[in-house]
Amino acid sequence: MGCCSGADQEKYDELKRFIDALPTKQGELIRVLHRAQGIFGYLPREVQVFVARELEVPVSKVYGVVSFYSYFTMKPKGKYEISVCMGTACYVRGAENVLEELRKKLAIEPGETTPDGKFSLRSLRCVGACGLAPVMMVGDKVYGRVTPDMVDSILAECE
Amino acid sequence: MDMINLIIDGQPVQVEKGSTILDAAKKLGIEIPTLCHLHMHEIGLNNQPASCRVCVVEVEKRRNLAPACATPVAEGMVVHTNTPKVLEERRTVLELMLSDHPKDCLTCAKSGECDLQKVSEKMGIRKIRVTGTSQSSYPMDTSVSIVRDMNKCIMCRRCETVCNQVQTVGALSGVNRGFEAVVSTSFQVPLNESVCTYCGQCVQVCPVGALTANASATDRLMEDLANPDKIVVVNTAPAVRAALGEEFGYPAGTSVTGKMVAALRKIGFDYVFDTDFAADLTIMEEATELAERLQKYIKGEPVAMPLMTSCCPAWVNFIETQYPEFLDLPSSAKSPQQMFGAVAKTYFAEKLGVQREQLVVVSVMPCIAKKYEAQREEFAADQNPDVDYSISTHELAGLIKQFNFDLKNLAEDDFDDPLGESTGAGVIFGKTGGVMEAALRTAYEWLTGETLKKVEFEEIRSTSSGIRKAAVQIGGLTVNVAVASGLGNARKIMEEIKAGNPDHLHAVEIMACPGGCVNGGGQPYHHGDFGVIKKRQAALCGEDAEKKLRKSHENPFIQKLYEDYMGQPGHGKAHELLHTTYAAKERV
Incomplete structure (x- = not known):
């Protein structure tokens, strides 16, 4: 899912390891998004879809949370x-x-x-x-x- | 059961603990206006965001006003529902809401059916004291089935609740905040890029004109009706006759078949046919497929199990997006709408001696996903669609009103031959459990060679939304069947199948709308009353019971169609015309 370069793949792997280590997937959406933004620097569409699939929640719900909190950003930050x-x-x-x-x-x-x-x-x-x-x-x-x-x-x- | 005593408007009332003030008032017959609140326990819908504040009431010893829909009752509570303070608050809330709402009521698709309009009228709003920045900049989203005009959204979130809680589709969610807050798809993509199945349950519950059916086909249809070179053929789905009357003052559950046929003829359709005929045809193909799969199963040959029905286009969309790894399960039989189109544009066109392009096929459906289905590329030949227009029950009612026909005063009329004859099995397609029952009536006789004496399969008859399972004896064979309506229930069945099909289901019927097609997104609005849906179901069962022929394979015109044109069910020409394929879809 969403992997195009080796560097990206490493980031997805890291995020997946984080999610897999959670004791439960329920109610962990914000924590996972927080980590995902830490790893990727921002939350592009592909990352949100990945999180939704991994946590088994609708993509719309993930987007709802990302668009609600000003902390989360869907645009990459500059240097x-x-x-x-x-x-x-x-x-x-x-x-x-x-x-x-x-x-x-x-x-x-x-x-x-x-x-x-x-x-x-x-x-x-x-x-x-x-x-x-x-x-x-x-x-x-x-x-x-x-x-x-x-x-x-x-x-x-x-x- | 703990009971709570309270007083509302001076009247004592006792209700169960956990009830709301709204529930208690209802028990006393006191109507408190609501807007965002919607509770339909029969389908598992409870939308209680208490966001609109229209239902506020005064509670003694409480500092502020309380929303009746979300405030639990307490012992000794004293409530006033219509004090000047309450009324002023309700008016202010409505004015604020209207200050951020378009004022194009005259041309709004929801006009006359709009809850905001109704409650504003009731509260006597004649001017809006508030002005200022308003309205979101959300672009109009016009899909083939649903039109989303988010400028009209009042953020009641009923659509989001039905889409997530009841249907588990998850196409809609509240996004952004403040003035920008809106119920949206993921990444605000248009509906056709989202996981939306077009089931239309959101359209049924939207209190305003934010979500409506795409009714644009009606204009083009009028042009074709006026064109003397076109032969316009119409067919009406079973659930339509059970609900159309509601738009003309009939009580819910009145079957208006004969009057509907009369109205269609007066509108100018050249042939008035019945989708029930195509439903009988669907059973011929689906029962054949069931029998074939069962025979393989008995022999221990590899075969996809269970067979799942494929009449419902929203369910097909659901499995294509949510469970693409199981696309070998649904029957390859087309839906009745598409079987009708395929037969009309080949067999019937040939009978008339005209080209398919000259024939205009119109279907009247309780469903708005049917609009999407009609334009799927699988269902066309040389870019000419099998079904040109799929219009809803609601749109047909609008058309009859425009033509100024009073349905009540029309003399009853009959469908035309040869595509208008149907059995009782075709009629019950419009309610949950109906397709399975119809299939079993035929499969039983085919597999045993005996006459089925009692055609009602009570064990799978259900009026509510939910899941029913039964082990049906067909000769020496036990066939495990399940019936589910509502996509949330479809998901439960799919998860069971994913987990290895522990109940060894052989056949499953799915309808996307809770209670079946009678509760489709294109039906007259039920305004939150599931009792209306049950009455429509009863109307179909009543019509089935009155039919002389109640098994699809006994329909003489179906028999003739196979003899003259298609050969054997499931093979050759029948397979070519009446079957389809499914494709996985990646959506957000």
């Missing part, structure tokens, strides 16, 4: 994952302008990845660094008091 905090503090201090600048520079919408796979963009709610608002992150690295004109140099750091 650099850029997150802009849109929590209250960041929002009132102009996070929206930062996000807008990133949108323009990367030519993608939040939730998307650049065609070259280098950057993905998303907004999130409060990273707990309100004193530094507005905040954006590249991977785990936090940038504080960001203004739109800082975006270029932050992106330039990503090589």
